[in-house]
Amino acid sequence: MNSDVATKNNASTKTKSKKKRSQWSEVWRRLKQNKMAMAGLVILTILVLLAVFADVIADYDEVAIKQNAAVRLQGPSKDHWLGTDNLGRDIFARMIHGARISLMVGIVAVSIAILIGGTLGAIAGFYGGKVDNIIMRFMDVFLAIPSILLAIAIVGALGQNLFNLMLAIGVSSIPGFARIVRASVLTVKDQEFVEAARAIGATDTRIIIKHIIPNALAPVIVQGTLGVAGAILSTAGLSFIGLGVPKPRPEWGAMLSDGRQFLRNASHITTFPGLAIVITILALNLLGDGLRDALDPRLKQ
Amino acid sequence: MDNNILDIKDLKVNYITDEGTVQAVNGLNISLKKGESLGLVGETGAGKTTTALSVLRLIPNPPGKIENGEIYFEGKNLLEASEEEMRHIRGNKISMIFQDPMTSLNPVMTVGEQIAEGIEIHQGLDKQKSMEKAKEMLELVGIPKERSVDFPHQFSGGMKQRVVIAIALSCNPLLLIADEPTTALDVTIQAQVLDLMNDLKEKFDTSMILITHDLGIVAETCDKVAVMYAGEIIEFATLEQLFTEPKHPYTKGLFGSIPNLEEDVDRLKPIRGLMPDPTNLPKGCTFHPRCPEAKETCKKREPVSIDTGNSHMVKCLLYEEVSQSEGAK
Numbered sequence: 288m289n290s291d292v293a294t295k296n297n298a299s300t301k302t303k304s305k306k307k308r309s310q311w312s313e314v315w316r317r318l319k320q321n322k323m324a325m326a327g328l329v330i331l332t333i334l335v336l337l338a339v340f341a342d343v344i345a346d347y348d349e350v351a352i353k354q355n356a357a358v359r360l361q362g363p364s365k366d367h368w369l370g371t372d373n374l375g376r377d378i379f380a381r382m383i384h385g386a387r388i389s390l391m392v393g394i395v396a397v398s399i400a401i402l403i404g405g406t407l408g409a410i411a412g413f414y415g416g417k418v419d420n421i422i423m424r425f426m427d428v429f430l431a432i433p434s435i436l437l438a439i440a441i442v443g444a445l446g447q448n449l450f451n452l453m454l455a456i457g458v459s460s461i462p463g464f465a466r467i468v469r470a471s472v473l474t475v476k477d478q479e480f481v482e483a484a485r486a487i488g489a490t491d492t493r494i495i496i497k498h499i500i501p502n503a504l505a506p507v508i509v510q511g512t513l514g515v516a517g518a519i520l521s522t523a524g525l526s527f528i529g530l531g532v533p534k535p536r537p538e539w540g541a542m543l544s545d546g547r548q549f550l551r552n553a554s555h556i557t558t559f560p561g562l563a564i565v566i567t568i569l570a571l572n573l574l575g576d577g578l579r580d581a582l583d584p585r586l587k588q
Numbered sequence: 589m590d591n592n593i594l595d596i597k598d599l600k601v602n603y604i605t606d607e608g609t610v611q612a613v614n615g616l617n618i619s620l621k622k623g624e625s626l627g628l629v630g631e632t633g634a635g636k637t638t639t640a641l642s643v644l645r646l647i648p649n650p651p652g653k654i655e656n657g658e659i660y661f662e663g664k665n666l667l668e669a670s671e672e673e674m675r676h677i678r679g680n681k682i683s684m685i686f687q688d689p690m691t692s693l694n695p696v697m698t699v700g701e702q703i704a705e706g707i708e709i710h711q712g713l714d715k716q717k718s719m720e721k722a723k724e725m726l727e728l729v730g731i732p733k734e735r736s737v738d739f740p741h742q743f744s745g746g747m748k749q750r751v752v753i754a755i756a757l758s759c760n761p762l763l764l765i766a767d768e769p770t771t772a773l774d775v776t777i778q779a780q781v782l783d784l785m786n787d788l789k790e791k792f793d794t795s796m797i798l799i800t801h802d803l804g805i806v807a808e809t810c811d812k813v814a815v816m817y818a819g820e821i822i823e824f825a826t827l828e829q830l831f832t833e834p835k836h837p838y839t840k841g842l843f844g845s846i847p848n849l850e851e852d853v854d855r856l857k858p859i860r861g862l863m864p865d866p867t868n869l870p871k872g873c874t875f876h877p878r879c880p881e882a883k884e885t886c887k888k889r890e891p892v893s894i895d896t897g898n899s900h901m902v903k904c905l906l907y908e909e910v911s912q913s914e915g916a917k
Binding site: 486493497 | 650683684691695710755
């Protein structure tokens with residue numbers, strides 16, 4: 288505790304950027320205390336590293352997509368850690384290359400959704416009245432369409448490629464984020480400090496950006512991590528029905544889909560990608576919960 | 589007239605809700621000279637906060653609406669000013685201290701940033717310079733400047749209120765509106781905060797409107813007192829006049845509710861009844877259902893504010909008749 292105070296005092300005498308960093312180091316310190324969140328973070332880090340160094344671990348052209356009938360449908364062995372699929376491709380290699388796509392789609396799609404949905408929700412919540420009504424009724428219409436159906440429609444209309452996939456999943460989760468941000472802005476905007484900010488002459492934009500959004504962020508971050516998990520699932524789902532990433536690029540959902548015909552004799556084809564999806568989503572959820580606690584300065588002991 | 593920094597004339601504010609129109613402020617008149625402090629006293633729901641928010645034009649709309657009246661600040665009618673002009677006035681020329689320091693600070697911003705914000709907005713300084721100034725303000729209210737990087741939850745209630753005062757005074761406002769600044773604090777801290785406010789007020793030569801329901805605080809800090817009831821000023825006098833010679837039956841009732849150290853009284857004499865329903869104010873004098881001295885005419889005729897000598901204004905038919913009958917002679 289003493290050293291903590293000392294670092295704070297040090298930080299205060301230095302420049303502003305230093306001070307900001309100390310604020311984040313505080314968040315980091317609190318996150319470290321949460322074992323489950325750290326477990327989630329470790330798993331995610333491993334996944335990200337695997338995805339980043341996928342080419343080093345297993346060559347894309349030679350191992351991940353090159354078919355080899357001689358070794359098809361083999362179980363886990365020394366040569367093929369997680370076995371091979373029906374076309375003789377190494378499942379481990381395909382999984383780590385698939386992680387790239389899954390993680391990227393998840394993160395980009397959620398960023399799109401947070402950016403657009405968050406802005407709309409913040410405007411709706413802050414101004415209320417007619418603006419709120421128009422935006423939220425529009426969102427309700429979106430929400431009435433099942434998001435997977437909307438994603439199918441968008442990919443179907445725009446054509447099947449990676450960018451359209453991210454866009455489709457992002458757009459279909461906009462209403463969810465708009466609602467969460469709006470609800471959270473509504474609870475914050477009537478608090479006295481917002482009125483106090485107005486009383487010192489702050490503009491609406493300033494109030495929204497500096498006072499409301501930082502206070503409304505916690506549920507958005509949690510929803511964001513859950514959203515990445517959801518987006519990975521949606522990608523898997525879209526790939527499963529053949530609207531995901533074009534073949535032969537490996538993707539977890541597509542791998543599940545390919546393996547389902549061999550479920551009886553070679554269940555490892557579906558088990559491992561399935562496990563990868565489960566573990567990733569679990570890790571993201573754990574991290575999301577931990578982040579929510581760590582980001583809230585009021586929970587500081 | 590000319591040295592009046594604030595002149596509120598015939599202000600009328602309504603809150604329009606589904607259940608009916610709440611007449612929060614009804615024809616209120618206040619004037620305040622430079623450097624003066626005015627105590628605005630009244631029960632909960634008397635319209636004190638609404639009056640204060642009207643001056644800053646921060647009445648939430650809807651449901652609130654300023655129906656009528658003029659608010660002159662430095663000779664300019666604020667009710668006709670543009671939103672842009674108002675933003676320039678808020679925090680810069682008129683600033684406000686809110687009731688509850690626990691909720692009026694942003695929990696995720698450091699106190700330094702919050703003080704610096706107003707300085708940044710109004711004085712066009714960059715972040716670093718406004719931060720410097722914010723630290724000076726913090727020292728001025730008696731908090732070491734090293735604490736500017738701390739968050740509000742790391743401060744006690746009294747210190748938070750000091751921070752709020754620092755924010756309010758950071759741009760040397762001409763008028764400070766303090767809305768029950770000490771209600772949420774315990775008595776010793778109250779005294780400290782009031783002392784601090786008084787000192788800083790003197791130092792910056794700021795006028796002040798102090799909203800409170802505590803006559804003791806008024807006695808300590810104010811030059812003039814306005815007693816509010818059901819959205820009207822029913823008595824307006826200097827501190828001395830009001831404390832030595834309260835005229836309106838309501839004001840007398842307020843003093844009757846405070847224990848007196850010098851006299852031996854068995855029971856306090858509280859004012860009977862409750863504030864009238866603001867959606868359905870009584871006809872005639874709004875105080876007549878609770879007034880111990882009410883007469884038949886009080887139910888019918890609405891009193892007007894009259895001067896009973898030395899600018900001691902009272903809005904009560906008892907005095908109106910006296911002055912009328914005197915006039916008749």
